[in-house]
Amino acid sequence: MKPRNGSELFTLRGARVIDPAVGWDAQADLCVQAGCIKWLAEDRKPEGRIMDVGGLVVTPGLIDMHVHLREPGFEHKETIATGTRAAVAGGFTTVCSMPNTDPPIDRPERVADLLNRIKGDAVCRVLPIGAATLEHGKDRLTDFQALLQAGCVAITDDAFPIQDFRLKCATASQAAATGALFIAHCEDNNYSVDGVMNKGSVSRELGVPGQNAASEQIAMLDWNRAATQAGVADSFKLHLAHVSSDYTLRSLEFLLDSPDHIQHLSLETAPHYFALTAEAVREHGSNAKMNPPLREEADVAAIKRAVADGTIQVLATDHAPHSPEEKALGLADAPFGIVGLETCLGVALAELVHSGVMSLPELLATMTCNPARILGIESGTLAPGSPADITIIDPDTEWAVEPEAFQSKGKNTPFVGRALKGRVWGTIVGGRFVVREGELL
Ligand SMILES: [Zn+2]
Structure with missing residues (x-):
């Protein structure tokens, strides 16, 4: 747009x-x-x-690959107008909007409606991401080619992570055939079950169900297996959304050592995964509830290392606004998600640059040219002739x-x-x- x-x-x-x-x-x-x-x-x-x-x-306008603008359908949480104002206030000039709206962005006419709204209300560039399944379902895939032609820059199962292995194989096939970038929310429900935060000492003390941290790692390995089984490990472009766990990063190391693994793989994390642990849930309750959840010290350290050494190439916010009434339902019942557009840069500067984990140019790469390259868009640079x-x-x-x-x-x-x-x-x-x-x- x-x-x-x-x-x-x-x-x-x-x-x-x-x-x-x-x-x-x-x-x-x-x-x-x-x-x-x-x-x-x-x-x-x-x-x-x-x-x-x-x-x-002065740096290229920041790009956020993972934003929930909530419109259409959830305008009490956020709108394209308010969400893009938050984006530019946080330094972002391009945001990718997630498709878990009502109706979902799962067919071309809904992309067209969204693009119309963006044209009217957005104060920065908004690039829609299309849904992988119809009507947030678990069985029927959307038409990736049609969504791309309508203006989507990627396809995702975010918020409704695909569980069925055969559907994962079909997703990898269709994405590879159409050249679509697929953004995976890696969560195996057998391990996350109905957990409202990370499973560990804090969840036990608070007496709430926890998500096993292996959930993310197992889902990642499953995507790799699906791509291999479908015969598209060399052409399927897979981007892992909001990586949160040390297990995932350690598994990735083994995965990359194996002969058949996905060739086009990129990783993203969000500031809360290197700035906070599950301890924050004690103080902030449902305002520290997101999915994947905040983990432990070892995870925070591993995520920082992975951003610094380039294993994780993208910093995104997973900006997920909710109304105060919804968050007031308490830790067990409030919806997952926190806002992030207006704190991302400040938290990243504090935790990664001012603390000496990485240099400012290295951090800015994760918010400019790296997401631009993965998305295949022309922004993300100050080269003459660029926007x-x-x-x-x-x-x-x-x-x-x-x-x-x-x-x-x-x-x-x-x-x-x-x-x-x-x-x-x-x-x-x-x-x-x-x-x-x-x-x-
Ligand atoms: Zn997600």
């Missing part, structure tokens, strides 16, 4: 410009014209209006998370009150400022 491009000619002057796509990290000026990057240079005469952004970081989707970061500002100030309708976050360092100063979509000096325009 293309928002209206800006027409202004301007130069952002004096920032540290980081473009991980081309390995650029230097103080430079960036010129924008007619919605596109005109040039990036260390020493060139500025053109048009000059904006001094010394001391700030002028730009995020400007103030890396050192200290702030505390106040959900009441969120643009999102969802206030359900376990990061409430958390002190963070580094936040979004500006967001430019197609050459137009939508956030400047931290304020939504």
Whole structure:
């Protein structure tokens, strides 16, 4: 979806410009014209209006592969208007919308309706993801080719993870035949059962059912087996959503050692999986309830390592807003999910960059060129001629998370009150400022 491009000619002057796509990290000026990057240079005469952004970081607009915008059907949780405002406030210029709406995005005419709504209401680019099964069911696959042609960028079973092995084989076959990227929510219900949080000492003490952490790992191995059985291990493009567990990462190591494994495999995680453990559920209750659930210290350490060494290539939010009334149902009955668009960058900077786990360019790659490459989209770089989707970061500002100030309708976050360092100063979509000096325009 293309928002209206800006027409202004301007130069952002004096920032540290980081473009991980081309390995650029230097103080430079960036010129924008007619919605596109005109040039990036260390020493060139500025053109048009000059904006001094010394001391700030200029980077390609952030891309979030995993967002629940909730519209149509759940507008009391979030809308395309509020969700994309939350996105740009968090520095995202492109978000992928998950299909578990009502009706679900499972046929071309529903994609068309969604694209219409996006055209009317979105303040950033929104790329729809299509559902793998019809009507959130467990038996009939959708027509992947038709969904792609209608405008979807990927197909997913998120929120309704496919369990049946033969259906997994058929999914892998159809995805491979159509070239669709398949985004898997890896969860084996035999192990997650009706758990409301991770199975461990905290779930036992709170007296609530827990999900066995092996659930994710076993589902991942099953997808690999399905692709092999279907004979498409070399062509099936599989992206693992929200990886949360050390078991999964250790299994992956063995998997990659075996002769037949999926060749096109990418992994994503979300900030809460490296910033929090199941202990957060004690304090935040249902606002720390998401699926997969928060795990243990060893998982947090493993996820951090995997993001730093490139085993996990993508940082996404799994932004999943719910109303206060729904979250007030308590740990056992409240729906899964937390909001993430407006805290992602701050939490990632604090936990990964300021703490020395990885460099800023390495982090930004997981939010710009890596998701762009996996999705096959043209954003994610500041190379001349690219769309002028730009995020400007103030890396050192200290702030505390106040959900009441969120643009999102969802206030359900376990990061409430958390002190963070580094936040979004500006967001430019197609050459137009939508956030400047931290304020939504
Ligand atoms: Zn999911």
